[in-house]
Amino acid sequence: MMSMLGGLKRYFRVILLLLLALTLLLLAGFLHSDLELDTPLFGGQAEGPPVTNIMFLKTHKTASSTVLNILYRFAETHNLSVALPAGSRVHLGYPWLFLARYVEGVGSQQRFNIMCNHLRFNLPQVQKVMPNDTFYFSILRNPVFQLESSFIYYKTYAPAFRGAPSLDAFLASPRTFYNDSRLLRNVYAKNNMWFDFGFDPNAQCEEGYVRARIAEVERRFQLVLIAEHLDESLVLLRRRLRWALDDVVAFRLNSRSARSVARLSPETRERARSWCALDWRLYEHFNRTLWAQLRAELGPRRLRGEVERLRARRRELATLCLQDGGALKNHTQIRDPRLRPYQPGKADILGYNLRPGLDNRTLGVCQRLVMPELQYMARLYALQFPEKPRKNIPFLGA
Numbered sequence: 001m002m003s004m005l006g007g008l009k010r011y012f013r014v015i016l017l018l019l020l021a022l023t024l025l026l027l028a029g030f031l032h033s034d035l036e037l038d039t040p041l042f043g044g045q046a047e048g049p050p051v052t053n054i055m056f057l058k059t060h061k062t063a064s065s066t067v068l069n070i071l072y073r074f075a076e077t078h079n080l081s082v083a084l085p086a087g088s089r090v091h092l093g094y095p096w097l098f099l100a101r102y103v104e105g106v107g108s109q110q111r112f113n114i115m116c117n118h119l120r121f122n123l124p125q126v127q128k129v130m131p132n133d134t135f136y137f138s139i140l141r142n143p144v145f146q147l148e149s150s151f152i153y154y155k156t157y158a159p160a161f162r163g164a165p166s167l168d169a170f171l172a173s174p175r176t177f178y179n180d181s182r183l184l185r186n187v188y189a190k191n192n193m194w195f196d197f198g199f200d201p202n203a204q205c206e207e208g209y210v211r212a213r214i215a216e217v218e219r220r221f222q223l224v225l226i227a228e229h230l231d232e233s234l235v236l237l238r239r240r241l242r243w244a245l246d247d248v249v250a251f252r253l254n255s256r257s258a259r260s261v262a263r264l265s266p267e268t269r270e271r272a273r274s275w276c277a278l279d280w281r282l283y284e285h286f287n288r289t290l291w292a293q294l295r296a297e298l299g300p301r302r303l304r305g306e307v308e309r310l311r312a313r314r315r316e317l318a319t320l321c322l323q324d325g326g327a328l329k330n331h332t333q334i335r336d337p338r339l340r341p342y343q344p345g346k347a348d349i350l351g352y353n354l355r356p357g358l359d360n361r362t363l364g365v366c367q368r369l370v371m372p373e374l375q376y377m378a379r380l381y382a383l384q385f386p387e388k389p390r391k392n393i394p395f396l397g398a
């Protein structure tokens, strides 16, 4: 009897030990996955200092101003040099192919850390301005929505759009309106992203040609973000640049009011895809490769965690900085003229009001987060070239 009781006791002790071991294992797994989310430099990524030499090809109407704000803030807070447009210009020679001389201070300064203003990509000239170890990246958007945004934004500027009563009408008979493809003002009307990468927007969408150009982009650009998946893209960008979370948190900039966004019929969408077939191929390819990289480098669970962290931090900053819970405001509702975005064409471009009563340090952080592109460029220009005349932003009356 005694030996049977002893046997039972030993049996329960073993079970208890096994349960304890199992609990510890589960706890360790849980802590590990939690810690992983907090690790700034991400396991599996070659560690090192943050990347500071960066060229961002700022394509048009692709959420690129939101990304530019990230780069400008990083440059300012880390005291990095930016390749800014020379003199009174607001872009780097666009739509002409980029030349090094479009950059202020080129020649006197050996190389710049960051280049991110609109330009038409021209690698040999970019290399005259940027160091050899520069990280190149860009952004693409679904060409259907990119074209819809461009149509409104450049409605009065691009001859091809000026005569068309609507995007539906334009796409129903594009050759009626786009009758002089040589006009530089028409670059917004056809394969505009393809053009920004330095390629011919009027080329035939022939398989060998398209593949060769896409391969060229892949060789030079380490990353291509996708506007429809901007948060996932920013998670990957942060990983590649080895930056802190706050460095890639940004508010949506340069967006239009619902009033100025057109609803497109399925037929118009199909026509836009075929009119901008080169852009479509570029977008399809890099949308696919973005997701392949996300799957390979992070996996779905970790990606979800990282995206959630980014969004949570954005919500926190919105609560701290923005009035009315971050509600977007139209031009007339924005109190501070320095925070009013430029209003071109038929677009109604929105911005933000800051919460009143912020202390000076918080105010500085918040202002930088919502500062429209032109104002921020003028600010960096004044900081970098204090001896030069200030950039004049005409719509501010400065």
Ligand SMILES: Nc1ncnc2c1ncn2[C@@H]1O[C@H](COP(=O)(O)OS(=O)(=O)O)[C@@H](OP(=O)(O)O)[C@H]1O
Residues within 6 Å of the ligand: 059, 060, 061, 062, 063, 064, 065, 066, 145, 149, 227, 228, 230, 251, 252, 253, 254, 255, 256, 261
């Ligand atoms: N975070 C985020 N996610 C998705 N989309 C975003 C984001 N930020 C900006 N946007 C949209 O990008 C459009 C403005 O693009 P750009 O800033 O590149 O325009 S510009 O070429 O610099 O004028 C503009 O699109 P439309 O509103 O359709 O015009 C913005 O709404």
